[in-house]
Amino acid sequence: MSNHYYNAEDLGKFGNIGEYQKELGDKFFSWYGEVFKDSALSAKEKSLIALAVSHAVQCPYCIDAYSSDAFEKGYSEAQMMEAVHVAGAIKGGAVLVHGVQMMNKVKEIAM
Amino acid sequence: MGGHSKTSPLGDGGMKTLKRQHHNLAESSAQISILQDDAHLYKLVPFQQKLEENNLYPLKATGVEVFQVNVGKMCNQVCKHCHVDAGPDRKEIMTQETMEQCLEALRNNTSLKTVDLTGGAPEMNPDFRWFVEEITKLRRHVIVRCNLTIILANKKYHDLPTFFKRHNVEVISSLPFYTKDRTDRQRGDGVFEDSIKALQMLNEAGYGKEDTKLVLNLIYNPAGAFMPPSQEALQKEYKQALMEHYGIQFNNLFAITNLPISRYLDYLLTSGNYEKYMEKLVSAFNPTAAANVMCRNTISIGWDGYLYDCDFNQMLDLKVDCGNSKHISQFNVDALNRRSVIIGQHCFGCTAGAGSSCGGAVA
Numbered sequence: 001m002s003n004h005y006y007n008a009e010d011l012g013k014f015g016n017i018g019e020y021q022k023e024l025g026d027k028f029f030s031w032y033g034e035v036f037k038d039s040a041l042s043a044k045e046k047s048l049i050a051l052a053v054s055h056a057v058q059c060p061y062c063i064d065a066y067s068s069d070a071f072e073k074g075y076s077e078a079q080m081m082e083a084v085h086v087a088g089a090i091k092g093g094a095v096l097v098h099g100v101q102m103m104n105k106v107k108e109i110a111m
Numbered sequence: 112m113g114g115h116s117k118t119s120p121l122g123d124g125g126m127k128t129l130k131r132q133h134h135n136l137a138e139s140s141a142q143i144s145i146l147q148d149d150a151h152l153y154k155l156v157p158f159q160q161k162l163e164e165n166n167l168y169p170l171k172a173t174g175v176e177v178f179q180v181n182v183g184k185m186c187n188q189v190c191k192h193c194h195v196d197a198g199p200d201r202k203e204i205m206t207q208e209t210m211e212q213c214l215e216a217l218r219n220n221t222s223l224k225t226v227d228l229t230g231g232a233p234e235m236n237p238d239f240r241w242f243v244e245e246i247t248k249l250r251r252h253v254i255v256r257c258n259l260t261i262i263l264a265n266k267k268y269h270d271l272p273t274f275f276k277r278h279n280v281e282v283i284s285s286l287p288f289y290t291k292d293r294t295d296r297q298r299g300d301g302v303f304e305d306s307i308k309a310l311q312m313l314n315e316a317g318y319g320k321e322d323t324k325l326v327l328n329l330i331y332n333p334a335g336a337f338m339p340p341s342q343e344a345l346q347k348e349y350k351q352a353l354m355e356h357y358g359i360q361f362n363n364l365f366a367i368t369n370l371p372i373s374r375y376l377d378y379l380l381t382s383g384n385y386e387k388y389m390e391k392l393v394s395a396f397n398p399t400a401a402a403n404v405m406c407r408n409t410i411s412i413g414w415d416g417y418l419y420d421c422d423f424n425q426m427l428d429l430k431v432d433c434g435n436s437k438h439i440s441q442f443n444v445d446a447l448n449r450r451s452v453i454i455g456q457h458c459f460g461c462t463a464g465a466g467s468s469c470g471g472a473v474a
Contacts, residue, residue, distance in 0.1 A: 044344065072337045074348065076292060 011061045044073045051080060052087040125299055126189035128198035129374060136377050137196060139428040145380070146371065146456040153386045155393055158458045165398040169451035170407070175220075175444055177409040178251075179227040179469070180205070180213055181422060182239060184414065186231040187264045190298045192332065194372040194426050197231040205414040207238045209439060210245075212416060216442040217249050223444070227409075227469065229256040229422060234268060247278045254281045256469075259309035260302055272316035281326040282318060283365070283469075284310070287334050289352040297334040310359045319361040327360075330471075332367045336384035338391060338464055339366035342472045365471025368392075370423050370460035392459040400466025403473035406452045412439055420452045422469070423460075429453045 018025030036046050047070045054062030070080055129137040136142055150157065162168035184201035186193075217223055226246050233239055233255060246253050255275065262271050275282055286306055287297045294303035310327075313319065319327035331345055339345070346364035353359040369375045371389065379385040406420040410431070416439040419425035433450040436443035466473035 038344065042344065043341070044348075068337060071335070072333070073340045074288065074293075074345070076290070 006060050008064065011064055014061070044075075047073050048075055048079070048083050052083040055084050056087040056091055126191060126198075126374075128189060128200055129196045129377060131198065131200045134377065136373065139426065142372060142376055143427055143429075143455070145376065145385075150456050153389060155389055155456065158454050158456055161393075161396050161459075161462075162401065162454065165401060167398070167401055170404070170454055172448055172450050172452065173407040174448050175223060175408060175410045177225045177227055177405070178213070178217065178223040178412070179229060179409055179422060180412045181229050181414055181425060182210075182231070182233045182236040182242070184231045185235045186258065187235065187261055188232070188258055188298055188302065190374070191378055192297055192334075192369050192375040194370055194375060194423060195231060196373045196426070201231065203414045204236050205238075205416075207241070209414070209416040210238055210242045212439040212442070213242075213412060214245050214249070216439060216444075217246065217251060220442075220444045223251065225252045225254060227254040227256070229469075232258050232261045234261050234271060240274060243274075243278055243280065252281065253278065254283055257282050257284050259284045259286070259306040260298075262309040262312060263305045269312075272313045272318065275313075276316045276318070276325055279325070281328070282313060283328045283330060284313075285330045285332070286310070286349075287330075287332055289349050289356075293334045297332075307357050307359070310353070310361070311357065314358075314360055319359070321360070326362050328363045328365060329361050330365050330367055332369055336379060336382065336388045338368055338395065339467075342366035342465060363471075365469075366465070366467070367469070367471060368460045368463055368467035370457050372423055372426055372457055389456070389459065392463040395463035396459065397462055397464060397466060397474050400464070400472075400474040401462040403466060403468075404452075404458070404461050405468035405470070405473070406461075409469075410447055416440060418442070418447070420450075423457055424453055424455075427455070427457065429455070 015029070018029075036043055036050075041049075047066060050062070051066040051070045054066050067080070070083075071077075075083075159168055162170060181195075183204035184195055184197045185199065185204055186195075186197035186201070187199060189198040217226065228239075228243070230236070234257065236242070243253055243255070257271070257275075262268050274280075284306070285298070287294050291303040294306065295301065310319075313327055316325070317323040318325045329349065331339060331342075331349070333339055342364060345366055349364050350361070353361070371379055371385065376385070379388050406424070409421060411419040411422050411425050413419060413425050417425075418431045418433070418437055418439065419429065420431055424430075430437055430453075431447065431450055432453055433443075433446050435441065436446045461467045461473075464472075464474075
């Protein structure tokens with residue numbers, strides 16, 4: 001085990017997860033491939049969604065993969081940053097909307 | 112030679128050709144040294160090995176049908192990715208005598224159905240129009256690879272759309288993207304705007320319209336260190352965006368992968384992307400694309416009459432492996448049809464993903 005948790009080269013080894021559980025690995029990659037195909041949403045639109053979600057879940061491998069993919073598919077830097085802001089706004093909003101819960105509790109116990 | 116557009120990248124101190132910079136990569140031997148001799152440093156699989164694994168080595172010609180002539184390296188643009196290192200300072204121009212030899216080869220070989228004219232900006236060759244007229248007299252399909260901005264670069268080129276129309280020339284034009292930002296980054300400031308005007312002029316002449324037979328195809332190539340996305344999806348986006356914003360119509364979009372040659376190789380090396388880009392090409396090797404590479408049915412003629420398997424090999428100075436027919440003056444189609452194609456690490460560019468050729472994807 002290396003002295004750090006993330007290694008850029010590991011992204012290229014993603015396919016190896018099937019070594020320990022082939023059937024589930026195969027099912028995942030087959031499903032994953034289907035998810036990103038042109039369908040009701042285009043593969044290009046899905047790439048931008050994936051970029052935003054990658055930031056929301058803060059997955060460095062996903063950010064690496066979908067920064068390249070979204071740019072390759074033709075999104076501009078500004079469009080990609082706006083997608084990240086959408087992720088940020090939802091995450092920030094998710095924190096702040098819980099402020100209502102806090103307010104409810106405080107109102108319940110305060111004189 | 113000629114003027115250039117007021118907005119062209121030439122006058123603003125931007126890109127210069129490698130030759131003008133006296134750059135070491137201006138020499139093909141320096142490029143080959145990086146691509147071939149240093150391949151082991153990057154732990155890249157040799158292209159030959161990939162072909163062997165797929166029973167494609169030696170890569171044999173399948174019969175020459177496309178006669179691609181590079182009429183010179185002079186160009187009004189200096190694009191960052193240019194594999195020709197073309198530019199206004201390049202003086203290598205095909206003479207009328209060499210063109211005569213090309214016409215003689217065409218006269219003697221009716222199997223050469225398509226003549227594909229490229230450069231530089233082929234229109235800057237002083238004998239360009241004469242050459243097109245003579246080829247049309249031989250009833251061959253003529254393609255001109257027009258960079259679009261040349262049409263606006265000088266008054267004497269403004270009538271090119273009608274000249275092309277008169278000779279029923281197929282026009283293939285580079286437009287790296289349907290937005291200004293990406294196009295200008297690769298081809299220079301103001302190129303997108305001039306390209307749009309030129310496309311509108313071609314449309315006015317009847318090019319790219321459904322009710323005419325005047326074919327206008329566009330070329331996408333990545334503005335960076337990555338491979339093209341799906342050609343089909345891109346074509347749809349291009350058609351929609353160009354029609355919506357500029358009222359422009361065209362026939363097909365060809366997505367072309369950039370090969371690590373000349374200025375694009377320089378870009379990859381200086382930006383630190385070379386190794387990763389090569390790895391990406393190697394891992395995307397597609398045997399179907401490899402079987403359909405364009406060099407198998409193409410012969411490429413250099414400005415000085417020497418013969419090559421493709422325009423990329425031409426720029427690397429890798430002449431055809433065909434003892435009896437290395438120059439247009441000794442053109443022997445039977446011998447050329449039996450030749451093996453000269454290959455190198457750069458060939459991974461044509462075999463990656465959906466494949467790449469002067470006519471776009473091949474797989």
